[in-house]
Amino acid sequence: MERFEYASPSTVKDATALLGPSWNDAQVLAGGTDLISMMKDFVASPKRVVNIKGISELAGILTTRSGLRIGAAVTLDELSMHPLVRSEFPSLITAALGVSSPQIRNMGTVGGDLCQRPRCWYFRSGHGLLAMQDGKSLVPNGENRYHAIFGGAPAYFVSASSLGPALAALGAQVTIASPSGVRSVAVEKFFVTPKTANDREIDLHPNEIVTGIVIPSSAASSKNATYEVRQKEALDWPLATASVALKMSGGKVASARIVMGHVAPTPWAASAAEKSLVGKSIDEASAEKAAEEAVRDAQPLSQNGYKVQLAKVAVKRALLAAAGKA
Amino acid sequence: MSTPKDDSKKKRKSAFSRRGFLQGLGAGTGVLSTGILVAEEAQAAPATPVSGPDAVAITLDINGKIYKATVEPRTTLLDTLRDQLDLTGAKRVCDRGTCGACTIIVDKKVMYSCTILAVDAQGKKIETIEGLAPEGKLHPVSQAFWDHDAQQCGYCTPGFVMASKGFLDRNPNPTYEQVKKGLGGNLCRCGTYVGVRQAVLQAAKNIGGKNA
Structure with missing residues (x-):
């Protein structure tokens, strides 16, 4: 790890003032479960680290007029223990508990889950987000069994966020502070597919801090669930996940949100599958059909065709779980 | 795997610190190019103190006892326990927060000490394996x-x-x-x-x- 300056501000205003115009100037430290390892591997070497765990504005989960506000520094453990989140948003609980090491849940934060960098081994080995070597991506002809099945060139990594798909399905917003003010962006727009090696995979500038998440009040009436498919029960990222949120009307689907995780550089919305469910009740057949729609446009690489089936199963089971038929 | 010693040799040349800045000024070397800090000091005094990258004095509450150490901000709690405080029960294995050999309890919650900065652990109640059999x-x-x-x-x-x-x-x-x-x-x-x-x-x- 390179040496760095360290500051531990107590307000968001002070924190953003300590950041700089480039990621090399300063980076934000919350749970540290991603940043510290990346600094050890020299994938990130900021000149300054700004600890935001001491900022009280970033803590706590509270009901506001616009919805449920979850502070960016709330840990995954705190999130998963919260009574209101447990009763209203089982999809978030499953996603948070899917981060299956208690130590990581005790350290890692909600904001950190959204901002963590991809686990792509080319990225982690210093080839950048687009895994480039000699002007070409290493992914298509390389080891790609955990890479994307949606999105295609030039980015093949998968978003590592566990909460992202669940929050996107619930229609949540990310609140972001910078030295010049506060802005808000939909979770599904917060994640972006980089076009060039210099782009970031999230809509965040180096002098900005994610301050929290707001889940709209209307989401509380949705039937929601997450289903994860993973190789190991513990200490691993999922291979494919699906989060769904259904608005029901008289036993039929009025509107559906289906967002898959770990299959694309961003949480990946399955719009055709969402439309296919409107006006239908959720049963084996309709869930199976929606799941087929969800993976229809998948473009697997040489080693990850199996992920198409996993994603399909995740969508089907998440739908059945949300409808209480799992 | 890198060790703190390896990096420090490499890094000292481009040290980016208040002290480095002042020394640089005296010696006439080109440390002025280190953007942020210069700009910040020209403005009003920053509300938050910035420490490092040189070592800083810290105080840790471990197993109910107060320990003092001097660490660079980049030093992990695990390395501080093992290398400075002679508390070698927590083990350094993966050093990336994935194996659990360095598990300790901080404010009643299990955590990976390899992935906590020692400076961040100040003011918290730390329990290590050494505290289990007093x-x-x-x-x-x-x-x-x-x-x-x-x-x-x-x-x-x-x-x-x-x-x-x-x-x-x-x-x-x-x-x-x-x-x-x-x-x-x-x-x-x-x-x-x-x-x-x-x-x-x-x-x-x-x-x-x-x-x-």
Whole structure:
């Protein structure tokens, strides 16, 4: 790890003032479960680290007029223990508990889950987000069994966020502070597919801090669930996940949100599958059909065709779980 | 794998610090190019003190005792425990927050000490394996590990014992499935999981028995 300056501000205003115009100037430290390892591997070497765990504005989960506000520094453990989140948003609980090491849940934060960098081994080995070597991506002809099945060139990594798909399905917003003010962006727009090696995979500038998440009040009436498919029960990222949120009307689907995780550089919305469910009740057949729609446009690489089936199963089971038929 | 010593040699040349800045000014070297700090000092005094990258004095509360150390901000709590404070129970294995051998308890929650900065651990109550047997008598969790032969090479054991203690503090009457999930953050390459889980279930009974 390179040496760095360290500051531990107590307000968001002070924190953003300590950041700089480039990621090399300063980076934000919350749970540290991603940043510290990346600094050890020299994938990130900021000149300054700004600890935001001491900022009280970033803590706590509270009901506001616009919805449920979850502070960016709330840990995954705190999130998963919260009574209101447990009763209203089982999809978030499953996603948070899917981060299956208690130590990581005790350290890692909600904001950190959204901002963590991809686990792509080319990225982690210093080839950048687009895994480039000699002007070409290493992914298509390389080891790609955990890479994307949606999105295609030039980015093949998968978003590592566990909460992202669940929050996107619930229609949540990310609140972001910078030295010049506060802005808000939909979770599904917060994640972006980089076009060039210099782009970031999230809509965040180096002098900005994610301050929290707001889940709209209307989401509380949705039937929601997450289903994860993973190789190991513990200490691993999922291979494919699906989060769904259904608005029901008289036993039929009025509107559906289906967002898959770990299959694309961003949480990946399955719009055709969402439309296919409107006006239908959720049963084996309709869930199976929606799941087929969800993976229809998948473009697997040489080693990850199996992920198409996993994603399909995740969508089907998440739908059945949300409808209480799992 | 990098060690703190390796990096420090490389990095000292481009040190980016208040002290480096002042020294640079005196010696006439080109440290002025280090953007942020210069701009910041030209403005109003920053509300938040910035320390490092040189070593800073810190105070840690470990097993109820106060320890003082001098560390660079990049130094992990694990390396501080092991290299400066002679508390070598927590082990450095993966050093990336994925194996659990460095598990300690911070403010009653199990955490990976390899992935916490020592400067960040100030003001928190830290428990390490050394604190479990202050009188030389084994803690019920350690005793249960002994009774169930829950180790082979033993290198993961201090981490497992701390993870188990932290788990039982929150779940005094666990089921087998809960134990399995609750210890999901620790790896044992000898494969002693079965013994470990039995040990935790026995420890739960023994601790419960004592408190009753």
